[in-house]
Amino acid sequence: MDEILEVLEKDARISPQELARLLRRQPEQVKKAVKGFEKQGIIVGYKTIINRELLQDNNNFVSALIEVRVTPQKDVGFDKIAERIYSFPEVKSCYLLSGTYDLLILIEGRSIHTVSDFVAEKLASLEHVRRTTTHFLLKRYKEDGVILKRKRENKRIAISY
């Protein structure tokens, strides 16, 4: 993996100038490389990781992981039905898995009802969906590699040889 990606994956806010300095490359070169990654779809977006547990209005927010068993279709396998499912804006993530079920999707909604309505009305009623199992998410510990518990202050002594 290019070191540009290693740095950006940790901190997307870093400017091309700073990135160039860190990696001892030219800013133009770095900009070009980043553009290239974006074009190829290797970099698909830049976003902020929010710890929703600390938000005041967190009461209006629930997530659920849903296991979905589907019937694969001729020629297109799972892709077509996956596309129909992940196109719903409520679906935040969608993966095809090996094992006892096929698709794992992450749903976000304002309440248990919105999520269960979505499952009952939109998801389970889809033609090739055979079965769904919904797991409501109780607590997030780590998100995209970031531990959500606030770090304790560094206890290192401030000066040493």
Add this chain to the structure above:
Amino acid sequence: MKKSLSKTVQELQPSGIREFFDLVLGMKDVISLGVGEPDFTTPWVIREAGIYALEQGFTSYTSNKGLYKLRLGISRYLNSRFNLKYNPEEEILITTGVSEAMDLALRAVVNPGDEVIIPLPCYVAYGPLTILAGGLPRYIKTQLRQGFKLKPEDLERAITKRTKAVILNYPGNPTGVSYTNKELADFKRIILKHKILCITDEIYGDLSYDFAHIPFASLSGAGQFSLYLNGFSKAYAMTGWRIGYACGCKDVISAMTKIHQYTMLCAPIMSQLAAYEALVSGKKAMDEMKREYQRRREYVYEELKRIGFEMVKPQGAFYFFISTKNTGLAGLNFARKLLKEQNVAVVPGDAFGSDYKDFVRLSYCADLDKLKEAIARIEKFLRRKQ
């Protein structure tokens, strides 16, 4: 009370900057570029092994030399990485950090009045440890304009009939300067000619950025004149675990073990088990940290250059040793004022040799956001001063 203290201890140079250290420790919200240890916490795989060791009840002594499996692991690692061959039975000793290893080494080889050559600027402990072992430190100054590198002719000139050993620390604290194969070969020629021991502190060896690190002991023919010291503290961010090791000829290692068994007995067993895990599965985390240091080095170097500091671009470790001459302030004053006015801590150069009053050591063991803020504050400090 003073009468009851040993003369040797009384005569040890008190650290002139102790007072400055106390000042730093008494302040809050300091951005510290004054630390000599990684800002990273020990990688989880290693910590987990330490916890598991405690859970399993590993709370006893180990053999004086250290756990055999750790010695074997070190022997294999050195063989595969540097083609260095040490028998884990009698040529490797596990110590509580390289600090202890250095102390043992000097006490094992120095007779009263023997000289030990120490290039400056250097880590604070070498001189005092030499004196405590009954030896006389023979310092060689190196200059900024020569890249803080020891010149072979200066080494040869410093050797007398009483010279027992030379201490080489590369990549070095406080300069980050390291030596290439060719430079080491020049030292080897002199060391072999005069038959003195070369004690190398290679604790920063894994943190070499510009060229491959080469242990002095791996040069052909250097084996019996070398004592290789290394440990886990810096590269694996394991300073608090206190695990180092010494590798060398059977005679020296066995002499060191004799002292070690009476003074330290053994290194903590849970730390030894964690260190073993570092060898087995810590490489990925270590490489990641190394790349991070390397990026910070590039960043800080360009910034310090832009501000107008004179320095050598370090080839390893995580320090810059920068001249404060252009600021019109001596190092200690620079450090004191920077701390008071901008809450940024650096270490005055005097700590690493009395001739380095116009320097400060700045370590980049802080994340990039902190480094940026610290550099902005240093700039502000210099602008206000004008």
